[in-house]
Amino acid sequence: MQKNNVQTDRPLKPLLLGLAGYGTVGSGLARILDENREAIRRRAGRDIRIKSVLVRDPSRPRQYPLPEGASFCTEMSCLYDDPELDVVVELIGGVVNAGEVIRRSLLAGKHVVTANKALLAEDGKDLFQLAAEKGLYLGYEASVCGGIPVVQTLRESLAANRIVTLSGILNGTCNYILSSMTSKGMSFDAALKEAQDQGFAEADPTLDIEGFDAAHKLALLIRLAWGIHYPFKDLPVSGISRVAAEDIQFAREFGYNIKLLGYAQMEGDTLDAGVFPFLVPNSYLLAKVGYSYNAVRIEGNAVGSVFLHGRGAGDMPTGSAVAADILAIARGDQPNNLGFCGAELPAAKIRPPKESRSRYYFRLQVQDKPGVMRDVAAILAENNISIHQALQKGLTDVVPLMFMTHLAKTRDVENALASIAACGFTRAEPVYYRVLPQPNESD
Amino acid sequence: MQKNNVQTDRPLKPLLLGLAGYGTVGSGLARILDENREAIRRRAGRDIRIKSVLVRDPSRPRQYPLPEGASFCTEMSCLYDDPELDVVVELIGGVVNAGEVIRRSLLAGKHVVTANKALLAEDGKDLFQLAAEKGLYLGYEASVCGGIPVVQTLRESLAANRIVTLSGILNGTCNYILSSMTSKGMSFDAALKEAQDQGFAEADPTLDIEGFDAAHKLALLIRLAWGIHYPFKDLPVSGISRVAAEDIQFAREFGYNIKLLGYAQMEGDTLDAGVFPFLVPNSYLLAKVGYSYNAVRIEGNAVGSVFLHGRGAGDMPTGSAVAADILAIARGDQPNNLGFCGAELPAAKIRPPKESRSRYYFRLQVQDKPGVMRDVAAILAENNISIHQALQKGLTDVVPLMFMTHLAKTRDVENALASIAACGFTRAEPVYYRVLPQPNESD
Structure with missing residues (x-):
């Protein structure tokens, strides 16, 4: 790929993207690339264009029209076999097909950007190794807390720290439900129903409310914070479906809000981690994170506490994070996917x-x-x-x-x-x- | 400079630093490089060592001992004339000497990292141009809000956004004083005295309490958010020295906290900006930022609101930010100093x-x-x-x-x-x- 050099006025060729999937996040990305075209060109020093979009059914109506010059395709090979594409953006979700798109794209020498937390948490090791061997970018800012720049913060801004603890509100659905229960005294079932009606919870909410989505994100955060591999299946996970309105009420009387946190703490060389409902003291900013917002609190041995808050989902916030990774590629940044050197990360030493x-x-x-x-x-x-x-x-x-x-x-x-x-x-x-x-x- | 390549196991030569100044931040940086040596090596793929430290008086007692292998020097040329040094870290503050160190170091082909907001806000244009001409890193994460990764967030994580507004608690001294006035009902004078006794305000607090320190940071944030140059001397600035205890009390009755904010809003192509005491609604996280903490709220047209909170000053938090820039250099990242391409940034179109x-x-x-x-x-x-x-x-x-x-x-x-x-x-x-x-x- 052509390197960006901010010193020359010679125009660089546009960076060409292939998208796998054109749902919420894909539409958001396309809209951002359209609406912010000038701003992005000033930042990246070149144009960024979508060329091909892999979908199952090109005739289906879409949330955002296909950008000028782009076309739908239905065969995965239209992405990894197209020598013109610089970057493949994987937004189909799930594990099997998404893994296949990413693996084949990396093998074909293409940078990859993905929002797929499940895949990277459960099956990320091989993909990161492949990207490292190939010297390619495997960007995943969008996979943890949407628009909140937590991947970049852990990987780069806090790189000189030893991380002591991290705790985060990693799932907007759970936080929406707990917020409704807290502010309106609702039962879990009523709050879930309201969240579903408002579009903040899926028809089948299991992945969210039982804590698995938060656990996927936590596994990625642990890898970023400590450069260790914590097998996803070993993470203790407890969701919010049994949280009772009366516990929320009693917690408030003690001065706490109940929040579902992904939590990890390093003591010596041993990690204590999991996803659990926590009583969070009201004086914490984490206790004040309302409704569908996400937030992460990181404590480093040098920086002290850093707290990041923003939209954890949605077409534009998540699209913003996908676009940030694409811009890094457009600028010609060195890949720094895991944030740690070496071909393989050691296994986490886990406190039972x-x-x-x-x-x-x-x-x-x-x-x-x-x-x-x-x-x-x-x-x-x-x-x-x-x-x-x-x-x-x-x-x-x-x-x-x-x-x-x-x-x-x-x-x-x-x-x-x-x-x-x-x-x-x-x-x-x-x-x-x-x-x-x-x-x-x-x- | 040798490029870092995470693919090889060939050890890279250590990155050698020259420091200008060994006060609070310099000591913090040295301590971080010592205490987190292993963690940093895993992140950067190489050692990072301090070789020379420019000070006026080498015999003065220091907060942290000089690291092994480092030595004091008293002539500026020991930094820019030493061919072994990869990076010069400017931590002497002020404008004249600091500008000289940075200019000469860039001319000598060395990357520069600085925490000097006053210099970059008042006189940054030439230095950024020089760094761009030379293709060198001019890192300044530490110059705005200490340990909070706001420079990186604006420059990279939110790069695909058009920024709509930003507002920040950019000065810990002012926030400490206003917090004391709010929570203890103190007068401004009493709260200032307490802040001085606690080490949160200087003996001469003018730069802080009259808003100039916040304005320096705001000028840098405006440059990062919109890629425009806002002459520091034109920024409207109003401090907190005339904020009365009764206004804080009345504001609370209306549901607001008084905070000194650096504030900027883009409307069309015209920027409205300044540093003023603001009544902040209690429902904002910004209203809840206590004592010496700093925080920035950024609103992008794609990402929505992002809120960052942490320690804005202190040896270790600021040292952490300095070290983040040094690690980026150690990894061989491309310089992306301003976050925008082109040799010169356009002037801001300013709303009177x-x-x-x-x-x-x-x-x-x-x-x-x-x-x-x-x-x-x-x-x-x-x-x-x-x-x-x-x-x-x-x-x-x-x-x-x-x-x-x-x-x-x-x-x-x-x-x-x-x-x-x-x-x-x-x-x-x-x-x-x-x-x-x-x-x-x-x-």
Whole structure:
């Protein structure tokens, strides 16, 4: 590919793109390249044009018209076999076909840009190796938190840091539902229904609400932050479908908002990570992220905390991130796909989830009779769990009993809750969530 | 300079740095390069070492010891005349000597990294041109908001956007003072004194509290966002030294926090920009930025809003940003200093400050007698100022009268306030501040 050299006035040939897929993000990208043509030319020093768009059915109506000079094709080879194309942009999603498009495009010597988090989290290793062997760009800014520049920030801006923790609101659907539950006191089911009606949740919301989409993004963030490979299937994942309106209410009384976080913390050389509902102190900016917004908080040993917030999805925000990678290619930047040198990343040294330590909130539904608090307190003490705050509510026969603990091992919490359940005075399965520690100032 | 190629296992020679200055940021950089040596080597594919450090007095005690293998020197030429040095890092501040170090280093073919906002805002044009002619890196991530990756975000991550507005809390000293005034009800003088005692304000705080430091950063952000040159001396600047505790209190009653913002908005091809105290709606994340933190909110036509928050100063956060630029050089990235192609940036088309339109808050101290509100309302109407909210307080002879307006021209506001003052019932000079419009959701 021709190198961009900002020193010459000699016009560079346009950068030609082939798109796989022309749905939401593809349309957004086409619109951005149209509407911001002049601005992009000033930035990149050349034109960027879509030449071919791979779709299943060219006759289907589209959200945005095909740009001038571009044409639909229906065979994958129209992308990787076209010697004119500089970049293939993979936007079909899924794992099998998308992987095939990317692999063949890299083999054909084309740079690749993708928004496909599932593929890169589950199957990224080989593709990154192939891109490295070929010296090609495999851009994926759009695959994590849409328009928020978190890939670039971890890979480049914070490159001199050892990352201590990262925590993020990585899924807009979950955040929309939790925000509705918090601000309107809705049940999970009602909030999900509203999110579906508003277009913020899919008809089948499983991938989102059970935390798997956030986990895909977390796996990529871990790779970017620490240069290690954490097998996606080993990530502990817990979604929001069992979060009750009353836990949201009680959390607020303690000064917290419940958020689904992708969370990772490095202690020594051992990583503690997962996707869980967390009680986030109200003083955190993370607690204030509303509705469909995404946000990531990164703590580096030099930079302190950095907090990034923006639109995590949508045609234009995600298209903006795809276009940023394309512009880097147009400028002739060196590929820096993983952010770490070397052909292969080492495996993460993972703290077994049951050994993970966190502050915890839990809620028991107990019979309101003498001795219950004594028995519960005794069981917690036996399991090395120190109570930070306790709250008992209500005047009925069965009352909720809430605790906030100091740091405790997950195994100890689970054992304690099992022992409490065995006492016979609980009237529902105990609920427990992790709690983020209080930050300094606003953080 | 040797290019980094992540494909080979051949070790690259270390990247050698010369530092001009060894104060807070220089010490932070040295500490980061020491403490994160392994992490940086994995990222950059090579070692990064400090060889020479230009100081006035080598015998002075230092915050961090000189790294192994480095030595002090006292002549500027030890930097630009040393053929071994790859990068000169300018951290002496000020304009004259710093400009000399940078110019001579670029002329000698060395990449330059600097944290010097004053120099680049007031005198940056020639230096950027020289760097462009020579094909060299002139990195300045550290010059705006310390550890927050705002330079990289504007230049690269949002490169496919047309930027609509940007607004930022660009000065930690001012934000510290305003935060103290807000949370503790302190006067400006008391809050300044506290900030000085805590090390968050200089003994001579003029540059910070009068808004000039924020204006330097704003000039750089404007260049990055729109690729235009806004002469620093033409930027309207208003600081916080006249912000009264009562305005902070009244703003809160209206649902706003007062923040000093660097603000710029593009309308058509005309830029409206300046540094002013603003009333920021509480629902904005910007309103929640506490104490010495910095934050920038950028709105792009594709990405929507992106909000970045972190430490704006300090040895390690600023050192982290300096190191990010050095790592980009170590990786062999193409220089992309301005983010726009072409040898020279066009001049900004500037909306005359008096033609600027904003919502406004103002406070009058008036005699509590019949007809005052009628007269004030008449004058506002004559000047095309539409009232959004009004509030009168107190039972004494002289009472504060507050207004929030709809969009109004600055000239009209100033004329109206002059006419009101001429009526004879005001008992103090009117106070007026701009008001940010309400955002959507949390933003």
